[in-house]
Amino acid sequence: MHMQNKCAMNRARIQLFTTGGYLLLQTVEAFLLAVGGSITNLLYPYFIQQKGWQGPRFRRVQLYDLAFGTSVLVIINLSIWTIGAELLYPRGMTVESLDDLANLLTLVLGQLGGPIFYLGVFAALYSSVIGNAVGNGYLVTDIVRVCQSREATLAGRLEVGHSRVYHAVAAWCLFSPLIWSLPGMPSFIALTIIANAAAVVVLPILCGGLWCLTARTAFIGPAYRNKWWENTVLAGLFILSLWAAYQSVIAITNALYIT
Numbered sequence: 001m002h003m004q005n006k007c008a009m010n011r012a013r014i015q016l017f018t019t020g021g022y023l024l025l026q027t028v029e030a031f032l033l034a035v036g037g038s039i040t041n042l043l044y045p046y047f048i049q050q051k052g053w054q055g056p057r058f059r060r061v062q063l064y065d066l067a068f069g070t071s072v073l074v075i076i077n078l079s080i081w082t083i084g085a086e087l088l089y090p091r092g093m094t095v096e097s098l099d100d101l102a103n104l105l106t107l108v109l110g111q112l113g114g115p116i117f118y119l120g121v122f123a124a125l126y127s128s129v130i131g132n133a134v135g136n137g138y139l140v141t142d143i144v145r146v147c148q149s150r151e152a153t154l155a156g157r158l159e160v161g162h163s164r165v166y167h168a169v170a171a172w173c174l175f176s177p178l179i180w181s182l183p184g185m186p187s188f189i190a191l192t193i194i195a196n197a198a199a200v201v202v203l204p205i206l207c208g209g210l211w212c213l214t215a216r217t218a219f220i221g222p223a224y225r226n227k228w229w230e231n232t233v234l235a236g237l238f239i240l241s242l243w244a245a246y247q248s249v250i251a252i253t254n255a256l257y258i259t
Contacts, residue, residue: 010210010237019117021143039202039206040132040199041200042135042139042140043131043132043135043138044066044135044153046135046138046139046142046158047135047138048062048065049155049157049158050138050157050158052157053065054155054156055088068243083104083108085105087107087108088104089129093118100118102114102117102118105117129173129174129177130174132173133169133170133171133173133174134170135175136170136171137158137160137165137167137169137170138158138164138166138170138171139171140165141158141160141163141165141166143156144165145158152178157257163225182220186255186256190256193251193252193254193255194216194252194255194256197248197249197252197255198248198252200244200245200247200248201245201246201248201249202237202245203241204241204242204245205236206241207238207241208236208238208241210238211226211231211234211235211238214230214234214236
C-alpha cells in the first residue's frame with residue numbers, strides 16, 4: 001500500500017473518534033474496496049517466483065511470508081487507532097496532512113517524534129515506490145511474454161536484465177509521480193482519492209478474470225471447478241465490482257475539482 005493511501009485511511013480511522021456523524025459502514029466498505037480492488041494484488045506472485053518459491057514444498061514459506069506482512073500492517077493500523085483514541089479525541093484534534101501526524105508523534109515522543117516520523121515516511125515511500133516499480137515491471141513483462149508466445153507458457157522466474165519493456169515500465173513508475181510536485185496540481189487529499197479510486201476501477205477485471213478461471217474446466221480442471229453456489233457468489237461480487245468501479249469514476253471526477 002502506498003504511503004499516501006495509508007495516511008488517508010488512517011485519517012479516516014481517526015475521524016471515527018473525532019466526529020460523531022462519520023459512518024462506520026462506509027469507512028469499512030472503502031477500506032475493503034481499496035485493498036481488494038488494487039491491481040498490486042497481482043504483483044505478489046511475481047516476487048514469490050523471483051525468489052524461487054515455487055511448488056508445494058514452498059507453501060509453508062509462502063504462508064509465513066504473507067502472514068508476516070499482514071501482521072505488520074495489523075500492528076501499524078491498531079497503533080494508529082490507539083493514538084487517535086488516546087491523544088486526538090481528548091484534544092479535539094484532526095489529521096489533515098503529514099505534518100499533523102508528525103506533530104502528533106511529537107506530543108508522544110517529544111522533539112524526536114517529528115524527525116522519527118519523517119524518516120519513517122521516507123522509508124515507506126522509498127520501499128513502496130521501488131516495490132511497485134519492480135512489481136509492475138514484472139507484470140507487464142510477463143503480459144508481453146505471454147501475448148507474444150504462440151505456445152503455452154509456464155510460470156517461472158523472469159529474466160528482465162535486458163528487457164526493454166521492464167526498464168520502461170519501471171522508469172515510468174519511478175518518475176511519473178513527480179508530476180504531482182508541480183505547482184497547481186491537486187491537493188494531497190485529492191491525490192489520495194484519485195489513487196484509491198483508480199485502483200478500484202480495475203476491480204471488475206480482477207473479479208471477472210477470477211470467475212472465468214475458476215468456472216471453466218479447461219483452466220482449473222473438473223475437480224476444482226466452481227460449484228453452482230460458488231458461481232452465484234462470484235456473480236454477485238462481479239455485479240458489486242461494477243457498481244464500485246462506477247462509483248470510483250465519480251469519485252475521481254469529483255476529486256479533480258478539489259482545490
